[in-house]
Amino acid sequence: MSGNAIVIDNITKTFGGTRRLFGGRTHAVHAVRGVSIKVAEGETLAVVGESGSGKSTLARMLVGLERPTSGHMAIDGRDAAELAGTGPRAFGRMIQYVFQDPVASLNPRKTVEQILDVPLRLLAGHGGPDRKRRMHQLLDAVQMPKDTLERYPHEFSGGQAQRIAIARALAASARILVLDEPVSALDVSVQAQVLILLEDLKAEFALSYLFISHDLAVVESISDRVAVMYQGQVVETGPSERLFASPQHEYTKTLLMSAPRLDHARAG
Numbered sequence: 320m321s322g323n324a325i326v327i328d329n330i331t332k333t334f335g336g337t338r339r340l341f342g343g344r345t346h347a348v349h350a351v352r353g354v355s356i357k358v359a360e361g362e363t364l365a366v367v368g369e370s371g372s373g374k375s376t377l378a379r380m381l382v383g384l385e386r387p388t389s390g391h392m393a394i395d396g397r398d399a400a401e402l403a404g405t406g407p408r409a410f411g412r413m414i415q416y417v418f419q420d421p422v423a424s425l426n427p428r429k430t431v432e433q434i435l436d437v438p439l440r441l442l443a444g445h446g447g448p449d450r451k452r453r454m455h456q457l458l459d460a461v462q463m464p465k466d467t468l469e470r471y472p473h474e475f476s477g478g479q480a481q482r483i484a485i486a487r488a489l490a491a492s493a494r495i496l497v498l499d500e501p502v503s504a505l506d507v508s509v510q511a512q513v514l515i516l517l518e519d520l521k522a523e524f525a526l527s528y529l530f531i532s533h534d535l536a537v538v539e540s541i542s543d544r545v546a547v548m549y550q551g552q553v554v555e556t557g558p559s560e561r562l563f564a565s566p567q568h569e570y571t572k573t574l575l576m577s578a579p580r581l582d583h584a585r586a587g
């Protein structure tokens with residue numbers, strides 16, 4: 320890996336603004352406006368901000384689900400536009416997305432074995448007899464039993480389904496994860512377990528995380544650094560402890576003041 324897992328350089332994304340058939344233009348939404356962010360190798364960078372501030376659009380561009388209107392991105396030192404040009408597989412091997420709603424993100428008609436099989440075979444290149452052993456290793460890593468493989472997504476709780484979704488991301492052999500509100504849909508007690516799991520996996524697999532959340536207690540417990548987004552722009556970036564102790568930007572101050580703070584949130 321290079322020193323940076325992710326480099327986002329002056330990225331913008333505008334939706335709409337196209338000419339209508341019978342005159343006028345559709346309303347343009349400037350979802351992301353000139354954002355520059357770096358995620359160092361092994362780091363957890365949290366992106367926080369209210370609904371509509373552009374967090375998900377930024378994340379979707381990072382994994383190739385949206386194309387930036389302008390700007391550059393590099394994933395593990397490789398230009399993202401070039402990577403995208405070589406097809407979705409090159410991208411998927413390097414960076415994976417974990418969605419907010421774990422059950423909806425897993426195909427309901429496939430067993431967990433079938434779900435893990437696709438990234439293992441197509442992205443990580445694990446064919447043959449080795450494949451099943453690798454699946455068991457992945458389930459072990461996310462603390463799920465072996466018989467998980469024969470079961471379907473609806474048979475699991477939200478927390479278990481999110482563990483499976485994380486195993487699927489790891490199956491691709493990607494070392495950079497974009498986690499988009501990965502615990503927001505889970506009960507608070509389950510949230511803590513999944514956050515601890517994410518911390519453990521980060522160390523075990525040498526991962527780097529871009530962690531999107533509107534929940535400041537969660538962010539404080541997991542992130543090394545924080546980038547605050549407001550109306551499509553990053554208004555403040557800093558080490559997590561510094562940012563929570565002495566926010567500089569007015570918007571960050573408002574965000575911190577309006578959030579219920581858990582002073583004991585920092586897990587370990």
Ligand SMILES: Nc1ncnc2c1ncn2[C@@H]1O[C@H](COP(=O)(O)OP(=O)(O)OP(=O)(O)O)[C@@H](O)[C@H]1O
Nearest residue numbers: 334335348350368369370371372373374375376377
């Ligand atoms: N496909 C799209 N077409 C048009 N506008 C979009 C599209 N996707 C997002 N937007 C708009 O871009 C802006 C940023 O949305 P985005 O989902 O990135 O914000 P967010 O911070 O992730 O919010 P949330 O936490 O609610 O998901 C919003 O105004 C949204 O309505």
